[in-house]
Amino acid sequence: MTEIITAGIDIGSGCVKTVLFKVNGSDAQWLAKETARIRNRDPFQLANDSYEHALKHAGLKRGDVAYVASTGDAENLKFSTGHFYSMTTHGRGAIYLNPNTRSVLDIGALNGRAIKVDASGKVLSYKMTSQCASGSGQFLENIARYLGIAQDEIGSLSQQANDPEKVSSICAVLAETDVINMVSRGITAPNILKGIHESMAVRLAKLLKSIGSTDGLVLMTGGLALDTGLVAALNEALVKEKVNLVAESHPDSIYAGAIGASLWGAFRHEKLTRLVKAA
Amino acid sequence: MSEAIKEKSMLLQKDMISRNYEAITSKHETGRKVASTFVPGNLNELLMCFDIVNNLPEINAIQNGMRKVSGNYILEAEKHGHSEDVCTYVKADIGMMGKGNIAPNGKPFPNPDVLLLSYTGCYTFMKWFELLREQYKCPTLMLHVPYEGDGHSTKNMRDYIVKQLKEVVIPGLEQVSGVKFDIDRLRQYLKNSAKAEDGLVWCLEQGKIKPSPIDAYFGGVYYIGPMFTAFRGTPESIVYYEELMKEVQARIDNKLGPVTPDGTPFNDQKYRLVVEGPPNWTNFREFWKMFYDEGAVVVASSYTKVGGMYDLGFRHDPDHPLETLADYCLGCYTNRNLPTRVDILAKYVEEYEADGLLINSIKSCNSFSAGQLMIMKEVEKRTGKPGAFIESDLVDPRYFSAANIKNRLESYFQMIEQKRRGTGKAA
């Protein structure tokens, strides 16, 4: 076994995430991590800059990296060695972050994904939410802004709710109007947020069930993993569903895709080297 | 519908339904066989010939919708891989199984002994029973009823159905039940049917009177109950329709409108509507209220014809028992092609002197819904009366948006009102 350096770059719709790993067989050491919000910038340029940044931080040069693995919307990233698709990488990344993970919920700005994995990070089944943006991260973000609440406050506020208000509309746009109505009826922000969390949680629980997840740990990855209110609402929904699933988050959840890419990159690199040797 | 005020006919019907559920859920004690089958094209008289009890999954879905449990059943089915896009009757049924398959009387549903797939007017029925068959692994008898694509049935279609009845359905039912088929028994039941059918038609036609003594949609779903379900051909259904006729006659004599769930007669009828499409069940009362609060009464509807178009003259005919069953299946409302549906609705608007056609378009139901916008256009064109279009679902509460429907209904009624007053003097 030789020691190699691999990079994982995850271009999402909201941010670019970059990590560097030193991998030796099954041993992986995390060297650097970077996030950059895209905010109307060119994501590929941003990925390039982030990558440079991460290398500098780790004291490495481009030439030191054996495999640059991209994931997310990065099939066209010029300097990547190979591309893995999001659900492949989120599964692996989640296992790295918490080896007990059996299902992954990746909730980004627009799409939600549920992935069932085994202990090695192998994807057993998965499903993405549909083309309609109801219950997406973007929607929550809009509402929070409207309510004047910062993203990192959402979670704790939601958990202060005493009488969550149901959001009835399916459409994210009409739901916004619902929420505006609620404000004018004097419903408090915690109750509104919790209401949204609950409706999202029901959908997510359904998504989990549809991929056949019935027990074990669900690791939340992606941008909304840090929303403690959503995690709490999801756990309540799972209890109500009487399934033996527990949802958790991880402080580095947002990197799951990039981590997974980096680690699969190492796996692939090794396989390729073996093939070359054999040839 | 617990606190609703009930008339005698409604109590009779309620009793019939609960006795049927009793019969179904007690099949292990009584040893009777149970068939699942559908409303449109149901062969109740035939099942009776084999002493088979009739369980109708659509009716269960309706019951669950009204009891507000269908939403959960649908979610349950979706969790098991059913798409959000498909018919919610199917999902409510499958989901109910997933949740223990409890009948409205609180007892568990027994597995059916036979699935009688006599499907007419809707393609989904076929898939529905393929799905149930996968669960129950019980014998499934398919009766394919061809669609009247050219607006009429043909001899070939009729022969095809009769042949299936003779060679597939009847032998199949004999085998399941162990009872030998007796065509004279069938004739007797068909005679009962025809009598009850006369009663139903008479009641529905009273919508022509002003004020209308019936509501042919919200009330109509009760009036058709026995005829469309497990009671066609029974003596009880004759009694039911006699009672119903008496009630309607009494209202006519006193110039009263139909009784609303609040228990008051609905006399102040400002708008007369013809309605196309099934109702929403999850919010049935709220939905109805939106109409009578605004003074709108439904004088004719197509939904009350899904289980047979008796008002156009068809009656079960004891002299041609199998042929009459074939004709019955072919003639159900949704088995008629779109031009025929337009003819029927336009005729209703005219004969019942309605202010216009209202379409309640059901997300679930392609059989009804695909083409309804064309139907509306055509009926408007033919009758010169304005149409309106609302959207909801049968048993999926997620698709009932009260504000949206109310908005459209109000706009529609205000529009009719404004038009009536002629120049824009309306306020």
Add this chain to the structure above:
Amino acid sequence: MRCFIGIDLGSTTTKAVVMDENTQLLGRGITNSRSNYDTAAAVSKQEALIDTRLTLFRRGLSAVPEVSGKVDSILADLERNFRHVQFLEQLDDLEQTCVRNVKGPRYVGKETGVNTALAEVFKQLRQSSHALFQPGARRKSDFFRDLAGSDFMQFGEPVARDAGLPFDLLVNVYDKSIIEVENRPPAGDMEGKFLRALEKASGSGDIDSASVVKPVKDALAIPLEETYVVGTGYGRVRLPFPKEHIRSEILCHGLGAHMMYPDTRTVLDIGGQDTKGIQVDPQGIVENFQMNDRCAAGCGRYLGYIADEMNMGLHELGPLAMKSNKTVRINSTCTVFAGAELRDRLALGEKREDILAGLHRSIILRAMSILSRAGGVKDQFTFTGGVAKNEAAVRELRKLIKENYGDVTININPDSIYTGALGGATFAVRAVVN
């Protein structure tokens, strides 16, 4: 004098129109509905009454020989100054609210820093406000939220950077406070504000105070009596009026369009979250209508998302799209996914203006379907609602109408956003006068 008021409580904006008993239009007012509905109704009404005063001033001034030929500019000055006074007042309120909101765990230890930064930002805001209300200045929006907001972001970022503070802290305190401020109707005392504005305007030299002050004061003295108010629009059920004062928005739009263009037969209204196609008869009576169903794809808010995504004002989208001469085909019109679609296309190397043109076309295509569903387009055709202000949308609409329905007179009124309110006010007059 007797005033008849129509209020259209839309999903994004609330509009009010004031009429006299002869259905002569006196004033219009608009505000955004992103606040409590009672407030939105009150604010728009107040705005319409302010506008009514301006109309009355005009009437008064037109009788003054000394100012003949100068009335327009005098009124414009007066209004600008009035708006500026109002703006500064709200800015003060916003600053105080912001300061009050600097609390909670996120600000611990940073209070002074944030407060200093806020003071600096507001100083700059006040300064820049002069430019905003200069004669001929183009404002991004009519609403305080948008005006103050975009400048706040613009000034805030460098200020925060210089102070070594995370910019998010400032954004957050702004987001919190703007709602509170929006939910407080601007203080009354219109007369006082007009007088101050008058002083300011005459201070600037080009107003002959003696001949102007008296007619203005006279006009201010006329009592405006709210004789009858009719409410309509999406939020109408929540309006603080009895049921008989409420009309369906469809009827109001039909009648409003008829009031503007008596020969109108087909009306298209694209609002924030719904699109309506309406047919009216020669009396303005609605004959048929269709609106979008439970999905808000392709409505006005769609453009709002796009504008946010591109960091642009709503007013700027149309002009940019007009620069395109190649249209990119966009098929998904989910409002929320609009941003993603935009990014997707940018990533594929398409030009911003071409994508924008495609997005505008897809909105109009949807509207065309609704029109088709409502029975097609008849002569004359009137386009109303907020999106009618967007020239790129209008261009596509004209093209498609011509292709599908031939030569049809197309009416687009710069004030078409008030159509519903206008219809409402007309109903109000009819309720009392007839």
Add this chain to the structure above:
Amino acid sequence: MSSTAEIMARCQGLFEDLNYSDARAWKAKVPGRKVVGFLPVYVPLEMVHAAGCLPLGIFGGGDQLEVIHGDAYYQSYICRIPRSTIELGVTGRLDFVDGMLFPFVCDVIRNLSGIWKMMFPNVWTKFFDTPQNFDSSIGGTYYVHELQELREGLENLTGRKITDDDLRRSIKLYNENRRLIREVYAFRAREPWRAPTSEVYVIMRAGLMMEVEEHNQILRDYMDAAAREDRPQRDNVRVAIYGSFCEQPPLNLIKSVEMAGCYVVDDDYSLVNRFLTEDVPTDGDPLAALAETYLKHSVETSCKYVPKEEDKGKFHVESVRKSGAEGVIYATPSFCDPALLDRPMIAHRLTEAGIPHINFKYAENSGQMQPIREQAGTFADSLKLWS
């Protein structure tokens, strides 16, 4: 001998042409010629051919048609194909079509036949029902009569009789067509890099818009050319796509799936030319032959009843084995009841057979391919990394 590029140019041109110029030209060439359109999934094309008409496949408007009027006829929760078909009609693109056949697929297409009757009263419009009873004496008898009705309808349209010999000749040509198509499919399953599905699909679609004789030649030429050309083999996985038998996905979707690392080695796209899996006998009564082949040797698809529970999905499992697919993508049009109601049952059967599968939905005008690439890509990843 033509190259694949030349063949593709011809087929692509037909496939993209929403004005059907080729079919128009065919009709104009000989006075009195008639064109008969048909919708998915199955109609006996040999009957139309025997009548001397051009059977023209009308499979929706794809992603290039701007649908304005079509939407006026359909609610948002109904699939796309009927609305784009109406758009084609309303905009005059089908004004040269003399007859329209609406096969038994589902209630949407069924009702569309009624709309067509009302909208275009001068077009001969027929709802064509196929039996769901597969007993020769019951369903067969019924079907022979239906075929006879179809024959008479066509005779009425053209004003000339269709003899049994006419029919036999046409059946022969279509037997040849089906045989060649089976060969192309087998060729692709063997060497998918030589015959990418984005090409095969277009050839099949174009074939439904030209005379069968020309299509037969094209199929032969394509196999020759593709076998000769050197195309790089990629490290892709082999998948079968099912569920797409009616409304067709945009070509971009097929390309996206291939780009995401999948070779498509079997599919149920535009099924009509593979609906009958064996040759139709050319001796005896041709109607009986057509009927019997339909009853006994036709594919399993969501619009056909499967009489025995244990047979459900068997066809799919066998096709997967035969084509050597490693997994199944069940890709359905949104709001397609037949395909979506079948989905759980087929999924169970695939799972029982140990065949990995995923599903997603599309519309004929889907624009966003990112989620498609992601799902297909993850599927490819997972087959590559772990199987």
